[in-house]
Amino acid sequence: MTDQSPPKPQPDQPRLGEIGLTNYAPYLMNRIMGRYNASLRDEMAGLGLTTPKMRALAVLSVIDGPLIRELSVYSVVEQSTLSRALDQLAGDGLIRREADAVDSRATRVFITEAGRAHFETLWPRMAEAHERMFRGIPPEERRAFVGTLQKMLANIRKHEI
Template identity: 55%
Template sequence: MDQSVQPRRQRTATLGQIGLQQFAPYLMNRIMGRYNATLRDEFRTRGLTIVQVRTMAVLSVIEGVTVNDLSVYTVIEQSTLSRTLDTLEAQGFVRREQGETDSRVRKLYLTDDGRAEFGRAWPAMHDAFEAMFDDIDDAEYAGFIATLQKMLKNIRKHEI
């Protein structure tokens, strides 16, 4: 299979002409699928799911977020996220607090137990992250992150 990168802006190109190995969305999904698969068994032994740990990961960095915003940050549909939050709350890992200015709004926080549980999950996540970037130097990583941030900005520009 030819590994050379084909021009991406050819509007008439079919997916077959571009090829899966040159189609960035396919590669990104495949990478994240493998990353999650690597962690799934580890988390299962702790009684956790990928979605639960992803939720705790975001809450470990961004506290006091609404369900709507958390859904965006975690890339989890709101219905799935609501069930996940119910479970995490029942486990004592997440708490919901009423908004200060609007009682209908609930802010989400990681509890001390949730922070500790995420702390136990983090080493496996970090190891998988490090393995993913093996043989990629700091300059390549920085360029990759800059490109991803540009892509995210481009996608946001086109959101309705």
């Protein structure tokens, strides 16, 4: 027998029962990244970029020539999805696939000049979303936060990249 009392619309204060959720890190992180990613996705949509394409481009602007499998991990995009995103990026001349020198099963991915230029035009939007997220949070607190994230990343990657 659960509490079946009639639903009462409540003030837009945080609800009592939500207090649990808003102290739960995974919940907060999903909420935050959900909105961050959605807002970025909306901005990129007009530029013909999907989230997987944008992420691949972002990672490639920093890491030169990863294997597709590695890029999949770094960009947090499933391999088959990434494979198709790369098809499109290559079609647009933003990246280039190149057979690995020593393992001919493997493919390395490189960003082209056009791809890098394209990403430069995207970057300000991403930086803006980032800054919005951290507004009012002092540098010292930001550093500590990133430090904790790094520990968490180390925890979750079992013995992978």
